[in-house]
Amino acid sequence: xxxxxxxxxxxxxxxxxxxxxxxxxxxxxxxxxxxxxxxxxxxxxxxxxxxxxxxxxxxxxxxxxxxxxxxxxxxxxxxxxxxxxxxxxxxxxxxxxxxxxxxxxxxxxxxxx
Amino acid sequence: xxxxxxxxxxxxxxxxxxxxxxxxxxxxxxxxxxxxxxxxxxxxxxxxxxxxxxxxxxxxxxxxxxxxxxxxxxxxxxxxxxxxxxxxxxxxxxxxxxxxxxxxxxxxxxxxxxxx
Numbered sequence: 001x002x003x004x005x006x007x008x009x010x011x012x013x014x015x016x017x018x019x020x021x022x023x024x025x026x027x028x029x030x031x032x033x034x035x036x037x038x039x040x041x042x043x044x045x046x047x048x049x050x051x052x053x054x055x056x057x058x059x060x061x062x063x064x065x066x067x068x069x070x071x072x073x074x075x076x077x078x079x080x081x082x083x084x085x086x087x088x089x090x091x092x093x094x095x096x097x098x099x100x101x102x103x104x105x106x107x108x109x110x111x112x113x
Numbered sequence: 114x115x116x117x118x119x120x121x122x123x124x125x126x127x128x129x130x131x132x133x134x135x136x137x138x139x140x141x142x143x144x145x146x147x148x149x150x151x152x153x154x155x156x157x158x159x160x161x162x163x164x165x166x167x168x169x170x171x172x173x174x175x176x177x178x179x180x181x182x183x184x185x186x187x188x189x190x191x192x193x194x195x196x197x198x199x200x201x202x203x204x205x206x207x208x209x210x211x212x213x214x215x216x217x218x219x220x221x222x223x224x225x226x227x228x229x
Binding site: 043045046105106 | 155158161169204206217218219221222
């Protein structure tokens with residue numbers, strides 16, 4: 001699986017959009033971009049994933065660049081409860097030698113009141 | 114069940130003792146994963162079960178660690194002769210089999226293991 005690079009930490013004001021970047025310059029054509037978050041003392045929570053088109057769900061939006069070498073997770077109106085470590089992961093969607101997710105160090109998003 | 118259930122939620126054990134950690138995945142999920150997270154660290158992959166296939170054990174840190182999955186459902190992670198460096202939160206996750214629809218992993222709340 002391709003490696004990802006994320007900033008170690010970010011701040012965001014409550015009510016504003018949080019934009020979390022991720023670089024995955026070695027991503028392969030069949031690898032998806034997944035985002036998870038981990039709120040303190042809880043297990044990670046799935047947020048969203050995508051291949052090449054932008055995706056949106058009730059939690060967030062995922063913007064993937066045309067060359068797929070980077071992506072941005074957008075939380076449109078951050079709340080204090082969104083304070084967490086956000087992980088960007090790339091992996092093959094189906095099959096492959098393994099289906100496991102490899103977590104990096106993530107970005108600690110601190111939403112400020 | 115509605116979510117991934119892990120037990121116990123907390124376990125304190127003496128160095129050298131064996132421990133068993135249990136994971137009950139979401140009904141219908143055929144894939145099951147174990148991770149561990151040491152204090153202040155990221156998630157470390159341990160082992161992955163997919164249906165009847167041989168498990169991917171590539172993340173197990175030593176032969177003191179083993180896991181099994183009975184009947185394609187409940188899984189038990191066993192740590193023999195525990196050491197202080199085994200202290201961590203052990204997380205279990207489950208997901209659909211690839212091709213059945215993939216909405217990511219669902220994680221349990223973890224078992225916090227403390228070896229004293």
